[in-house]
Amino acid sequence: MNPSVTASPAVLQRKPGLLARFSDLLWRRPTVLLAVLLAPPVLWLGVIYLGSLFALLAQSFFAIDEFTGLVQYEWTLKTYGELLRPVNLDIITRTVTMAACVTVFAAIVAFPIAYFAARYARGRWKAVFYLGVMLPLWSSYLVKVYAWKLILAKEGILTWGFSKIGLMPLLELILAIPVIGGNSLSVSYIGTFLVFLYVWLPFMILPMQAALERVPVSLLEASADQGANPSETLRHVLLPLALPGVVAGSIFTFSLTLGDYIIPQIVGSSRLFIGQAVYAHQGTAGNIPLAAAFTVVPVVIMGFYLWGAKRMGAFDAL
């Protein structure tokens, strides 16, 4: 602490000046201080962010005139009806299925990393695991997608690796699977899935690790003492206790996959995901109401998801 402050007399001296009086006011009236502190962030987020969100929501209740292509400013549910057309329903099911697959596999891949980091890593290894998850999490999203474009390309490292170990027929077999296969990995759903899994994996690891760190070792020992073998302890003790962390992580993987429009555009087949549909409708088509209605879909899905997650206690693990 600054010595000049501690060295000043203990008796409070009246300090004149506008600034000092303002400071006294803040101390005597905490509500004024609170208002001063809260006003800038609340105004910024409330006006710019929430304002835009509500404006967008309002537009989903307008509809576009099919002949002129202009937005008609009359309240209607017609645009939401359009969401139920088979082609749009397909987009929604495709995206939700992908989000669910990514979430399940992210949980499976993340568990060993999170468990090892929470339970066994000490000292230097703890730092290695922490940074090992944080660096990929924070490194550039586009660079990560780009790296996968390099990996999955037909002339890329994955094809090379498969042919080096003589598993080319296996790769061709996988690509021949209808729906998820394709000409090469970079234009198939498998490719899209791998990139999603890679990009969102750290978001699953961190909350899982936080939940696992709170599981007392004594519980695991007690389970072993009662005669459970390690896999029984895993199933009946560890996993139920780690579940809030899994649910917390799944909020990220699910929501991020629902809203992404860049990954399926760069790696994957030409069939649209929700994000791409939003992008296409607001851009070239100029159909803002339908784009707005499309954005309501992930918001509603996430609303239900969060409601369920809260009931499972997932927010304590965040």
Added chain:
Amino acid sequence: MSAYSAKAPLGLKIAAGAGLAFLHLPILLIFVYAFTTEEKSYQWPPPGLTMKWFAVTWNRPDVWEALYLSLQVAAISTAIAVVLGSFCAAAVAKSRFFGREAVSLMVILPIALPGIITGIALRSAFHLADIPYSMWTIILGHATFCVVVVYNNAVARFRRTSGSLIEASMDLGANGFQTLRYVILPNIGTALLAGGMLAFALSFDEVIVTTFTAGQQATLPIWMLEELVRPRQRPVTNVVAMVVVLVTFLPILGAYYLTRDGDKTAGHGK
């Protein structure tokens, strides 16, 4: 000796190691590709290694312009986010008031909702309000979702800082601003710096919201996105990708070293 000793089972070690490798190998691959002599495809293994693409990239004005814009946007957005985030954190951490939960939800919302929603909402709002797209519209969007990282860091530190320190300072005759300068800021300074660094990294890298809030201006991620969709200069893109990785790693490592001691005292590393 129970089965839950300090030594991890081999299977777990392998799975955890493989998981970490899965997270890192793709990024390392970028570094190799930056040196390849191949221009027309993503051929592996590289037919030869060269340094010439670094010189080529260095002489590209469009890359420099994009980099300069990105740095400007990130710096200004970070400054706004640090002010808004620390104010909000101070209010939420130090007092109870009506709507406190709503305020913290509102701060988190811009990153909890998919970025495309934030992006299209801002775009249609700019459209309705007749605001022309410029660097400032990009900053408006970036600052909005950067607030949360500063807020998270600051609120955690405020909770660990004892309120009696502030009272002691006031008792000893310091006014509010002196207390802020000599007591509060030294305590939360590193948390703000760490939050600011993360906000900078977040803004520097953002592409989803930016595609909606930018007009003709290209930030570095926008430049990269165009190259990803329609590859024209693959070698230059490789070099830019590598530089972006290196540039974003520095603030993250910095933020880690600034906050790691605090995390230890809190008893859990998040």
